[in-house]
Amino acid sequence: xxxxxxxxxxxxxxxxxxxxxxxxxxxxxxxxxxxxxxxxxxxxxxxxxxxxxxxxxxxxxxxxxxxxxxxxxxxxxxxxxxxxxxxxxxxxxxxxxxxxxxxxxxxxxxxxxxxxxxxxxxxxxxxxxxxxxxxxxxxxxxxxxxxxxxxxxxxxxxxxxxxxxxxxxxxxxxxxxxxxxxxxxxxxxxxxxxxxxxxxxxxxxxxxxxxxxxxxxxxxxxxxxxxxxxxxxxxxxxxxxxxxxxxxxxxxxxxxxxxxxxxxxxxxxxxxxxxxxxxxxxxxxxxxxxxxxxxxxxxxxxxxxxxxxxxxxxxxxxxxxxxxxxxxxxxxxxxxxxxxxxxxxxxxxxxxxxxxxxxxxxxxxxxxxxxxxxxxxxxxxxxxxxxxxxxxxxxxxxxx
Numbered sequence: 299x300x301x302x303x304x305x306x307x308x309x310x311x312x313x314x315x316x317x318x319x320x321x322x323x324x325x326x327x328x329x330x331x332x333x334x335x336x337x338x339x340x341x342x343x344x345x346x347x348x349x350x351x352x353x354x355x356x357x358x359x360x361x362x363x364x365x366x367x368x369x370x371x372x373x374x375x376x377x378x379x380x381x382x383x384x385x386x387x388x389x390x391x392x393x394x395x396x397x398x399x400x401x402x403x404x405x406x407x408x409x410x411x412x413x414x415x416x417x418x419x420x421x422x423x424x425x426x427x428x429x430x431x432x433x434x435x436x437x438x439x440x441x442x443x444x445x446x447x448x449x450x451x452x453x454x455x456x457x458x459x460x461x462x463x464x465x466x467x468x469x470x471x472x473x474x475x476x477x478x479x480x481x482x483x484x485x486x487x488x489x490x491x492x493x494x495x496x497x498x499x500x501x502x503x504x505x506x507x508x509x510x511x512x513x514x515x516x517x518x519x520x521x522x523x524x525x526x527x528x529x530x531x532x533x534x535x536x537x538x539x540x541x542x543x544x545x546x547x548x549x550x551x552x553x554x555x556x557x558x559x560x561x562x563x564x565x566x567x568x569x570x571x572x573x574x575x576x577x578x579x580x581x582x583x584x585x586x587x588x589x590x591x592x593x594x595x596x597x598x599x600x601x602x603x604x605x606x607x608x609x610x611x612x613x614x615x616x617x618x619x620x621x622x623x624x625x626x627x628x629x630x631x632x633x634x635x636x637x638x639x640x641x642x643x644x645x646x647x648x649x650x651x652x653x654x655x656x657x658x659x660x661x662x663x664x665x666x667x668x669x670x671x672x673x674x675x676x677x678x679x680x681x682x683x684x685x686x687x688x689x690x691x692x693x694x695x696x697x698x
Contacts (some may be wrong), residue, residue: 301614307376313356314383314394321352322387326664329389333520340471340511340522349393350426360424362396362559365408368424374617378562382610385566388667395424397521399432399468401559402552403479406496410540410548415498419477428476431469431501433526434549436462442684444494444549449482449528451495458484458497458538460505460531464524466678471511471522475501480528481549484542494545498537505531515670551625557632557679558620561613561639564675565606567668568643572602574665575650582653589653598649605642612638630692633685640682644672 303311325345332343353359361380363369372380384390391397400423407420422428439446449462462482469475477498484495499506505528512523540548576599579590589595613635619628647668651658658665676682 299615299618301375301611301618303379304376307372307379310358310361311379311383314358314380317353317356317358317393318383318387318390321349322384322390322393325349325393326387326389338473339518340520341473342520346389346392349389350395353394358394360395362401363404363408363424365405368404368408368420373621374558375614375621378558378613378617381559381562382566382569385563386570387566388664388671390566391563395426396559398556398559399521400430402556403430403432403477406479406539406548406552409551410544412536414536415539419498423477427474429469429472429474429521430477430479431467431472431475431524432479433464433467433470433499433528434481435464435466437465437525438463442681444481444546445490447481447483447494449480451480451482451484451497453484453535454532456535457532458535460497460499460528460533462528464526464528466512467524467526468519469521470501470508470524470526472520475521477501478506478526479539481545484545488543491546492543494549495542496539496545496548497533498539499531499533503531503533505529514674517667517670557636558613558616560675560679561609561616561635564639564643564672565610565613567672568602568606568609568646571643571647571650571665571668572599572606574663575599575602575646575653578650578653595653598653602646602649606646609635609639609642630689633688636679637676637682637685637689640672640676644669644676647672 328345329343332345333339336343360369361372361377364372364374384394384396404420404423407416411420423430435441436447436449439448441447449464452459460480460482470478478501479496480499481494481496483493485493507527507529509525509527511518512525514523579595579599580588582589612631616628616631616635619631647665651665651669654663654665657663660666
């Protein structure tokens with residue numbers, strides 16, 4: 299395994315570092331203020347339009363996409379350090395059009411979409427002239443097991459009729475959201491993993507009602523996490539993504555790379571938190587000495603440094619496996635980094651919050667938001683316990 303960054307990655311990483319320092323970090327507070335001042339808090343702030351224009355100009359655009367010649371053409375191993383860099387800011391991903399749920403939606407459109415579907419939806423998503431949402435999770439069932447899904451997709455002539463209630467449908471409240479990818483049961487009598495399908499739903503289709511915007515630990519995302527009722531929503535039959543019954547397989551194809559992206563960005567969050575912790579420890583004095591001289595704080599810093607570096611190596615190994623042997627071969631490693639990266643990031647952020655004291659739980663720093671994000675992401679895209687179950691099953695299989 300050779301984890302040395304390619305020349306292209308080194309060049310892009312330097313560009314991204316400068317972009318973050320000169321443009322993204324200074325824009326964070328402006329971004330929040332513009333959201334507050336907009337009539338619609340889910341409307342894209344002007345400062346983000348400016349950031350995206352600059353990112354395009356620099357060629358820092360769609361770096362995540364590895365499928366079908368649609369994106370930058372980077373490997374997972376090449377993209378990993380870039381995702382870490384933009385992960386240091388909660389607005390970094392959006393600035394370079396590498397933010398969820400659009401990234402996962404674009405990937406499955408590239409992998410499974412028809413030419414017509416790609417022309418109508420994928421091309422404008424890559425251009426960021428539209429946004430999208432992903433409707434899979436449901437409030438009334440344990441959606442960590444996708445076979446539990448109760449929403450229905452019923453064929454009626456040349457159309458499909460959709461019914462069901464979804465929640466945490468990310469992106470649905472963005473006024474630029476034009477596409478919802480909906481997962482439901484199309485054949486309850488089929489084998490367990492062939493009952494589900496995914497279908498492309500225009501966001502303005504009659505019968506779609508956003509009931510409320512759901513917060514995460516009190517924070518409301520700019521894109522919105524909607525609870526959405528689908529009532530007799532009619533969609534042309536040619537909007538089916540892949541074939542009927544492909545929904546579960548498509549979900550696995552979508553979530554695998556998505557977990558990689560989350561883990562990569564979590565390292566960036568942890569690095570930012572560690573930097574803030576170190577700066578605070580050097581600046582603050584308590585009981586006659588800087589916090590940095592206190593043994594407990596030094597241990598937090600030392601353990602954070604070790605744990606971040608360990609997770610980075612595991613992420614690079616997983617990326618290398620996906621590139622060289624395919625997603626299936628890296629299944630255990632991808633599950634491992636989804637758990638480990640979020641746990642480490644959350645632990646580092648927690649220590650940083652403690653080092654900051656009262657300021658750490660306020661909105662005066664980024665730490666409280668990072669705390670909420672790193673905790674919520676131990677549930678999103680499959681809770682930790684599901685990934686641990688996968689790892690244990692694959693490990694035991696070696697000895698069965």
